[in-house]
Amino acid sequence: MIKSFRGGVHPNGNKVYTSDKSIEIAPVPDKVIIPVRQHIGAPASPLVEKGDEVKKGQLIAASGGFISSNIHASISGKVIDVGNYPHPTFGVCTAIVIENDGKDEWIEGIPTTRNFEDLNESDILEIIKENGVVGMGGATFPTHVKLSPPKDKKIDVFILNAAECEPYLTADHRAMIEYQDKITTGVKIVMKILKPEKCYIGIENNKPDSIKSMKQTFSDISNVQVVSLPTKYPQGAEKMLIKVLTGREVPSGGLPADVGVVVQNVGTLIAISDAVERGIPLIQRITTVSGGAINSPKNLLVRIGTSFSDAINFCGGFSKDPVKIIMGGPMMGFAESNLDIPIIKGVSGILALTKNEVNSGRESPCIRCGRCIQACPMGLNPSMLSILGQNDLYKEAKDEYNLLDCVECGSCVYSCPAKRNIVQYIKYSKAKNAEEAKILNNKISAKEADTKGVEAKTSVEK
Ligand code: SF4
Numbered sequence: 199m200i201k202s203f204r205g206g207v208h209p210n211g212n213k214v215y216t217s218d219k220s221i222e223i224a225p226v227p228d229k230v231i232i233p234v235r236q237h238i239g240a241p242a243s244p245l246v247e248k249g250d251e252v253k254k255g256q257l258i259a260a261s262g263g264f265i266s267s268n269i270h271a272s273i274s275g276k277v278i279d280v281g282n283y284p285h286p287t288f289g290v291c292t293a294i295v296i297e298n299d300g301k302d303e304w305i306e307g308i309p310t311t312r313n314f315e316d317l318n319e320s321d322i323l324e325i326i327k328e329n330g331v332v333g334m335g336g337a338t339f340p341t342h343v344k345l346s347p348p349k350d351k352k353i354d355v356f357i358l359n360a361a362e363c364e365p366y367l368t369a370d371h372r373a374m375i376e377y378q379d380k381i382t383t384g385v386k387i388v389m390k391i392l393k394p395e396k397c398y399i400g401i402e403n404n405k406p407d408s409i410k411s412m413k414q415t416f417s418d419i420s421n422v423q424v425v426s427l428p429t430k431y432p433q434g435a436e437k438m439l440i441k442v443l444t445g446r447e448v449p450s451g452g453l454p455a456d457v458g459v460v461v462q463n464v465g466t467l468i469a470i471s472d473a474v475e476r477g478i479p480l481i482q483r484i485t486t487v488s489g490g491a492i493n494s495p496k497n498l499l500v501r502i503g504t505s506f507s508d509a510i511n512f513c514g515g516f517s518k519d520p521v522k523i524i525m526g527g528p529m530m531g532f533a534e535s536n537l538d539i540p541i542i543k544g545v546s547g548i549l550a551l552t553k554n555e556v557n558s559g560r561e562s563p564c565i566r567c568g569r570c571i572q573a574c575p576m577g578l579n580p581s582m583l584s585i586l587g588q589n590d591l592y593k594e595a596k597d598e599y600n601l602l603d604c605v606e607c608g609s610c611v612y613s614c615p616a617k618r619n620i621v622q623y624i625k626y627s628k629a630k631n632a633e634e635a636k637i638l639n640n641k642i643s644a645k646e647a648d649t650k651g652v653e654a655k656t657s658v659e660k
Pocket residue numbers: 573574575576577578579580583603604605606607608609610611620621624
């Protein structure tokens with residue numbers, strides 16, 4: 199029997215908007231804005247200049263370090279600018295703007311046809327790295343790094359995270375019904391690299407058609423087990439999923455590899471399959487455009503760099519005035535104020551929510567009801583973490599209240615009757631501690647750290 203994790207919440211799923219909608223290919227836009235930061239780690243370095251002609255799939259920005267990722271052109275056309283543009287998570291970022299030439303021409307050599315079984319593990323890892331594959335559940339950690347655990351960490355379990363526990367989002371749900379071949383190939387490629395004894399595919403039980411599809415798809419692979427999970431948020435958080443499926447607990451400050459596990463998301467496996475067997479870089483993704491203010495919500499296969507407004511217009515535009523636009527899901531996503539921002543590799547959804555769908559209201563002081571403590575899946579005291587962050591006592595939050603264990607799932611905020619911005623205070627405290635650690639390492643000046651701390655507080659308060 200499947201065990202549950204402690205805490206968690208049951209928000210309204212609101213997946214009915216798009217759960218039965220087949221994935222549609224979004225039109226190639228007139229222009230794409232492709233930021234050089236679309237992943238965790240160092241930004242990529244532009245390789246093209248204004249005026250250059252580029253082809254689809256061409257490398258246009260090179261990985262900037264060990265933890266970084268390549269960036270490729272998602273359309274063919276002319277580079278009309280390399281400069282600062284609004285970014286969904288970083289405020290403003292260097293981006294390469296390409297004007298569509300209407301030809302949609304691939305760079306020579308793509309697509310190709312390969313069989314992963316003819317490649318060795320290091321060749322496969324190099325292909326994944328070259329093609330800019332990153333975690334597509336939102337975390338955007340470079341996949342080649344995640345698939346290269348330290349030699350002393352024996353990986354015996356691979357988990358395909360197909361929980362998709364965020365409300366509204368159905369991109370992975372539909373992919374499991376429509377892209378089984380690519381998911382199967384992706385699983386086999388990851389298993390060839392990691393050689394785990396077991397693979398679990400964890401899917402919340404609010405997606406019975408996906409569970410059926412995956413069970414059929416993997417019925418002849420004995421060490422792959424499709425597991426139906428209770429629908430409870432944040433079932434898809436890595437630590438919760440590992441606990442539920444294996445009984446193992448990732449230690450505080452540790453990584454899944456510390457307990458012999460690697461987790462990948464559905465979209466990432468599709469990108470791995472495209473890269474390894476077709477030579478296609480990560481230039482498109484499946485994203486859900488949904489919410490009560492969208493005329494015709496859809497699951498879209500959309501080119502990286504397409505603007506939020508182009509994607510929303512393809513869904514019929516707004517039927518009502520949205521009171522909130524979110525990148526990602528409503529629990530962990532980012533509120534956005536500008537629809538000219540581009541869809542980047544980590545954009546699992548674009549939500550346009552009406553007043554009835556938003557838990558709005560002014561923040562008030564904590565009434566010590568304890569609901570956030572009951573909801574926290576990490577066993578933290580969110581109330582105290584919020585108060586400490588609010589009062590700049592971020593060191594105490596880290597040293598005495600395990601700040602760094604917070605997975606920023608938002609369960610505490612969801613359950614708080616005082617509408618406290620708990621996660622914002624937590625992000626602020628984490629940013630301040632991180633900057634102080636850098637100062638200790640003499641990496642940046644105290645003045646710069648102070649400015650960054652202010653920026654972090656501002657960004658989490660938007
Ligand atoms: S404190 Fe962190 S881990 Fe706990 S519920 Fe809040 S956001 Fe989630």
